[in-house]
Amino acid sequence: MLVPIAVSSPPILAAAVPLVAVGGGVTTALPYALLIPMMPAQEHGAVTGLYGISRGLRIMLGPLLAGGAVQLAGGLLPENNGYGGMWFVAAAAAFSSLLELRRVQQVRR
Numbered sequence: 755m756l757v758p759i760a761v762s763s764p765p766i767l768a769a770a771v772p773l774v775a776v777g778g779g780v781t782t783a784l785p786y787a788l789l790i791p792m793m794p795a796q797e798h799g800a801v802t803g804l805y806g807i808s809r810g811l812r813i814m815l816g817p818l819l820a821g822g823a824v825q826l827a828g829g830l831l832p833e834n835n836g837y838g839g840m841w842f843v844a845a846a847a848a849f850s851s852l853l854e855l856r857r858v859q860q861v862r863r
Contacts, residue, residue, distance in 0.1 A: 755845040759838040
């Protein structure tokens with residue numbers, strides 16, 4: 755996700771976007787798959803509801819944070835009119851999920 759921040763060449767972006775898309779799909783689907791085995795049997799509905807609420811919040815906050823990053827990066831990344839700034843938000847979200855994954859691994863042990 756760091757390639758589109760600084761690169762504005764269409765061929766390079768065309769090569770990077772499929773990799774970013776696959777990574778995005780994995781980071782949106784994997785958390786629930788990791789959560790299922792950790793759910794207590796009697797609490798599946800409650801845990802799924804909390805997961806759904808947190809996902810809804812992420813869906814609302816993501817575009818707001820990305821839009822703010824585009825505005826802030828407008829002067830810093832003139833070659834792509836600041837749109838590279840949204841990739842900072844996406845990369846930060848993906849990297850922060852690695853911290854949570856480490857915690858999940860510790861809980862499972």
